[in-house]
Amino acid sequence: ETGVTQTPRHLVMGMTNKKSLKCEQHLGHNAMYWYKQSAKKPLELMFVYNFKEQTENNSVPSRFSPECPNSSHLFLHLHTLQPEDSALYLCASSQRGLNYGYTFGSGTRLTVV
Amino acid sequence: AQTVTQSQPEMSVQEAETVTLSCTYDTSESNYYLFWYKQPPSRQMILVIRQEAYKQQNATENRFSVNFQKAAKSFSLKISDSQLGDTAMYFCARGAGSYQLTFGKGTKLSVIP
Numbered sequence: 411e412t413g414v415t416q417t418p419r420h421l422v423m424g425m426t427n428k429k430s431l432k433c434e435q436h437l438g439h440n441a442m443y444w445y446k447q448s449a450k451k452p453l454e455l456m457f458v459y460n461f462k463e464q465t466e467n468n469s470v471p472s473r474f475s476p477e478c479p480n481s482s483h484l485f486l487h488l489h490t491l492q493p494e495d496s497a498l499y500l501c502a503s504s505q506r507g508l509n510y511g512y513t514f515g516s517g518t519r520l521t522v523v
Numbered sequence: 524a525q526t527v528t529q530s531q532p533e534m535s536v537q538e539a540e541t542v543t544l545s546c547t548y549d550t551s552e553s554n555y556y557l558f559w560y561k562q563p564p565s566r567q568m569i570l571v572i573r574q575e576a577y578k579q580q581n582a583t584e585n586r587f588s589v590n591f592q593k594a595a596k597s598f599s600l601k602i603s604d605s606q607l608g609d610t611a612m613y614f615c616a617r618g619a620g621s622y623q624l625t626f627g628k629g630t631k632l633s634v635i636p
Contacts, residue, residue: 441622452527453614453626460622498566508618509575511558514568 413437416501416515423491424523431486431518433501439513440506442484444476447498447517459484460506491522527617529627536605537635543590544600544630546615553577556618557591559600562629563611571613574598602632610634 414435423429433442444456458466459478473495475487484501498519502512527548536542548557559571574582574591581589586606590599602609615627 443622450628452628455623458622465622500568502568504622506622508556508622508624511556511560511570511573511616511618512568512624513570514560517566519566 414501414503414513414515416499416518418518419516420519420521422521422523423488425491425493427491428487428489430488431499431501431520433484433486433515435482435501435503435513435515437503437513438505439503440481441504442478442481443502443504443512444484444486445500445502447500453500457486488520491520493522496520496522527615527625527627529613529615529630531630532628533631533633535633535635536602538605538607540605541601541603542605542632544602544613544615544632546598546600546627548596548598548615548617548625550596550617557589557598558616558618558624559587559589559598560614560616560626561609561611562614563608568614572600605634607634607636 417432440461442459446454455468456470457476462478473490477485498517500517501515504512555576557574561569561571572582572584572587581591586603588601612629614629616624
């Protein structure tokens with residue numbers, strides 16, 4: 411048990427579908443993150459939420475829509491994705507100041523067909 | 524852009540031997556944090572070791588230790604007595620600001636029996 415839970419673990423969706431990824435943490439952290447991990451690329455920061463407020467949107471296309479209803483839950487809503495969006499999507503959480511880095515979830519492996 | 528560079532895409536080591544993974548980084552800050560994360564095939568990103576830049580003493584966690592050279596902006600990871608379970612991707616990361624970690628592209632380590 412890592413403290414950060416992501417569901418689903420695997421997702422296959424068509425380009426016209428709408429789906430959502432879910433992330434949940436019970437570590438008392440106040441910041442949550444979405445990262446995209448593609449083969450042979452560095453982890454790409456997508457969104458940062460601090461106390462439920464979005465503080466970073468790293469030029470992510472609008473077909474990715476984050477939602478953070480409270481400090482423990484984070485969603486990533488997906489619609490009209492492209493095949494190049496296929497990747498591992500990682501959620502993480504942290505305390506302010508990054509003294510102890512991030513705690514990551516196990517990720518959602520997304521395949522867009 | 525401030526970057527983190529891991530110059531070794533892949534490495535291998537014999538079981539019980541020692542291996543060193545290299546990492547260099549760029550920063551304009553005087554106080555920051557550095558991390559090594561491990562990502563095994565299970566995809567879970569696990570924090571291996573962390574270093575506070577204002578501390579000169581190199582961090583150590585059991586078989587894992589770092590060689591932190593602040594002036595050279597170098598942060599290498601040494602794994603002693605390598606075990607099969609050490610086979611994974613290893614990512615170096617630097618804390619920037621209060622919330623954001625910047626990651627390198629990773630080094631794939633294979634431990635050979």
